[in-house]
Amino acid sequence: MxxxxxxxxxxxxxxxxxxxxxxxxxxxxxxxxxxxxxxxxxxxxxxxxxxxxxxxxxxxxxxxxxxxxxxxxxxxxxxxxxxxxxxxxxxxxxxxxxxxxxxxxxxxxxxxxxxxxxxxxxxxxxxxxxxxxxxxxxxxxxxxxxxxxxxxxxxxxxxxxxxxxxxxxxxxxxxxxxxxxxxxxxxxxxxxxxxxxxxxxxxxxxxxxxxxxxxxxxxxYWTPKLNKRNKIPNQSLDKIIGASVKLRMISDVPLGAFLSGGIDSSIVVALMSKYSNVPVKTFTVGFEEQEFNELPLSRIVAKRYRTEHHEYVLKPDIKSILPDIVWYADEPFGDSSALPTYFLAKMAAQEVTVALNGDGADEVFGGYDRYKAILRVLKYKSSPALARIFLKNIIKYFPQNNYFNRIKKMVAFSEMSLQNHYMDKMMIKRRDARLKLYTDDTKHVIKKNNDNYHSLFELDPNNLNSPLARIMINDLLNYLPGDLLVKMDRMSMANSLEVRSPFLDHNVVEAASHLDDSEKLLWYGPNKRFLRKTYGQMIPNEILNRPKTGFGIPVSEWLRGPLYTMSNDILLSSIATNRGYFNTKMVSKILDEHKSIKKDHSNLIWSLMMLELWFKNFIDNK
Known part of the structure; x- marks a missing residue:
């Protein structure tokens, strides 16, 4: 790089x-x-x-x-x-x-x-x-x-x-x-x-x-197309994926792989081990909080393929590193998983100069639970009208738990357009909630923009693709390059480490476009069906049968505990207030609601912290 x-x-x-x-x-x-x-x-x-x-x-x-x-x-x-x-x-x-x-x-x-x-x-x-x-x-x-x-x-x-x-x-x-x-x-x-x-x-x-x-x-010169609108590949998709991994192993410097407890990086490590004459160097970051800790699962893959495995446990004592994270991120960046990515890259850079990862598999092969949630809504909307009316009338009597809450959300989302449903899934805060955050001057300017960013997430108005393909294309066009690839590029480059992503080879993306939606996922059952079917024999059952989880950190707990004072000091400082963008009383209310566990505002608080630190780094310090 x-x-x-x-x-x-x-x-x-x-x-x-x-x-x-x-x-x-x-x-x-x-x-x-x-x-x-x-x-x-x-x-x-x-x-x-x-x-x-x-x-x-x-x-x-x-x-x-x-x-x-x-x-x-x-x-x-x-x-x-x-x-x-x-x-x-x-x-x-x-x-x-x-x-x-x-x-x-x-x-x-x-x-x-x-x-x-x-x-x-x-x-x-x-x-x-x-x-x-x-x-x-x-x-x-x-x-x-x-x-x-x-x-x-x-x-x-x-x-x-x-x-x-x-x-x-x-x-x-x-x-x-x-x-x-x-x-x-x-x-x-x-x-x-x-x-x-x-x-x-x-x-x-x-x-x-x-x-x-x-x-x-x-x-x-190029844009992703799904649902069989690309040229039919000459090779089978598994061979194209294999060739993509092989090509990314060409290097004149030491090479390794990021290994999480998920199926995507496990496939990459399995294929690297197949093509390598020496043990693959693998790297994993974990947490003391067990619900976020993927170390035990990554060890299973490392053991199976006899990799040279390295681990790092991230603790919440991260206050001193946050300004550096913001500096390396280069632009305001609210994804808290940048933090473990930075430490993962830092650990890997001590051993290798190049690392492969599993980025892109979710967007290309249908890995996100939000895809399944949207398919469930579409399935529900196609059910008999009487059944839907009956469910809508009795839903208020359902108890409060995860299972019934999902049903309630499904019914609520069924009254939205596909585009609005997708936007709701992607946003940290809806427009009405965001406007309450701003000062009157900021609100006045933003209200003039009536678009609400739907044009950025255009969902194929001509309906040339299936609903699933339409939302996957938008993730490829927006979420992937705007969030995930920014995170990986900036945090790896912060440590002078090159990271390569075999699933993001454009030949893989185009070949995967010929898969039927049902080969990616259904409204029920596991995601990424093609990858599970094709590489199931190479992946330990503990990984293969594990539900989809993101590369998250316990930011909600940290912002109620060790980072609570820091978040208040940053967001309620006179410098932040004098910028004139945000309503200080509303920001204070959000911090208090999160602290008292009334609501989980962790994503918003983290984003606002990163924004204010960015202002200090790049606007105040000219």
């Missing part, structure tokens, strides 16, 4: 090498092994390298023979050897064994069509003097981040926002729409960020900036 950045001054003024170095310095954790810079009058590029492939010869920026094309590149191209072989057959000469040179020579040979040939995770910047453009490309599913800023003074880009915030022309005004999105979801979805003037290149997109005409266009 690496960090990339660049500046194009619009006034023909020469770019300061010092400015580019300041930007790159903010990316040092992404690439501590090497650095490189290129200055050509009003254009400057910077690069920080974490050496993985061709350690001796993969320096960047990398140039074409005539110096007309320059590339800086963050990521890995897993099929670079195949592409290199194809290009060599066509007379292309290579000077290194690096995947960066494959990216460079592929662009020169194929033009922009080269993107279709890449199999990997990447954020690429190509400076092409022949057409006077800089081309930014982000991988299909959003594994690697890429931000940009366009002002009257310059066009700039970087792997992280904090790097752009070091430039003097960056307007740090906060987007209240994005702030509300963050409170709603715990992240800011889409192309916007919390800072009005900074945007992100979305997954599967490329941006072409013409410094000749001072204009740019954004082109979508």
């Amino acid at each position: 690496c960090g990339i950045c660049g500046i194009i001054n619009k006034n023909s003024k020469k770019v300061s090498l010092e400015n580019v170095k300041i930007m790159a310095k903010m990316l040092h954790h992404r690439g501590p092994n090497d650095e490189g810079y290129f200055i050509d009058d009003n254009i400057g590029l910077g690069f920080k390298r974490l050496s993985i492939i061709d350690i001796a010869n993969g320096a960047q920026p990398m140039f074409s023979d005539d110096k007309s094309v320059t590339v800086v590149f963050n990521g890995e191209i897993y099929n670079y050897q195949t592409l290199r072989h194809e290009l060599k057959k066509n007379g292309v000469i290579f000077k290194t064994n690096s995947d960066t040179e494959v990216v460079l020579k592929s662009y020169i040979y194929y033009g922009l069509d080269f993107i279709e040939k890449l199999r990997g995770m990447f954020a690429i910047a190509i400076l092409d003097k022949n057409i006077r453009e800089i081309i930014l490309v982000r991988d299909r599913l959003g594994k690697k981040p890429l931000f940009y800023h366009n002002s009257n003074k310059r066009f700039s880009f970087s792997s992280e926002m904090k790097s752009l915030l070091k430039l003097d022309d960056i307007d740090r005004d906060i987007s209240l729409k994005s702030l509300d999105q963050f409170v709603a979801f715990g992240y800011v979805p889409g192309s916007d960020t919390i800072v009005n003037s900074i945007k992100r290149v979305e997954p599967g997109n490329l941006l072409r900036y013409s410094y000749k005409n001072d204009e740019y266009e954004i082109v979508n």
Whole structure:
């Protein structure tokens, strides 16, 4: 992994090498092994390298023979050897064994069509003097981040926002729409960020900036499609998954795997063990609170495959590390599982430089319980009208327990549209509850936005896909790149560790689109039916028969105990109050309700804490 950045001054003024170095310095954790810079009058590029492939010869920026094309590149191209072989057959000469040179020579040979040939995770910047453009490309599913800023003074880009915030022309005004999105979801979805003037290149997109005409266009080159709308694969899906794991084991540095107590990482470790001649190094984080502790289950898999297993127990004494977590997260990030992910990556980085994980299997193969809940509602809505009327009339007499509460929710959700049901599942707080949180000035601005973000989560209005496929596509487009991949990229890069996700190979995603909904999950029974059926013999029964659980932490308990004082100090401070975004009395009420166990506001409190710490890190400390 690496960090990339660049500046194009619009006034023909020469770019300061010092400015580019300041930007790159903010990316040092992404690439501590090497650095490189290129200055050509009003254009400057910077690069920080974490050496993985061709350690001796993969320096960047990398140039074409005539110096007309320059590339800086963050990521890995897993099929670079195949592409290199194809290009060599066509007379292309290579000077290194690096995947960066494959990216460079592929662009020169194929033009922009080269993107279709890449199999990997990447954020690429190509400076092409022949057409006077800089081309930014982000991988299909959003594994690697890429931000940009366009002002009257310059066009700039970087792997992280904090790097752009070091430039003097960056307007740090906060987007209240994005702030509300963050409170709603715990992240800011889409192309916007919390800072009005900074945007992100979305997954599967490329941006072409013409410094000749001072204009740019954004082109979508790939988007996920489900329900048999992709080309039928030549190989069986299990072979494609196997090949994806095998490709991600190519490395010139030590390699291992994250191992939880779940089916996804267990499959990855099982396949790695099959293809490896030496024991796989595995890493697991656990908790003293047993309901969150996956150590016993991960040990079962580690024992079966005789891995070299490492464990770390996370304790609630984490106050000192939270500012660092916020700094590495780079943008406001409300998913508390970033914390164990950071420590997991830190532990792994002591032994390996590359780790594989099971990310993406839930979105691709139907792993979330919310999918099943939506299918149950659809099943209920298709039942006879008299039965539904009868259940609605007697439901108020049901006792309060988990089983009957699920039935009550099902009946309530049946009166919503599919889109509203999905949005309700994804939001931390609904719109009416969020508006109560804000000061009058903030509320006035946010109320003008009547969209309520439904356009971000468009559920296929033409009904070309099944309901299940429609919500899974939205998770691939929004939740995956906005939350899960941000968490994994930032927390792993914080420790200079590269993490690879075999289930997020676009060939796997496209091949899985040919599965019937029933091969993924039904409204009853286990999730991820295809994975359980295909790999059931490789996975211990304790893992195979275990209900779906997330990678959570006991944040609710911590915010009532060891983190209670800290959360009050952060959210009720005069600095937080004077920002003018939130109603202090309502925030205080939420803290008190959580402390007294009247309500569980843990996700909201954690998100607000992370937001305030982000303000202190990146807005107050210029």
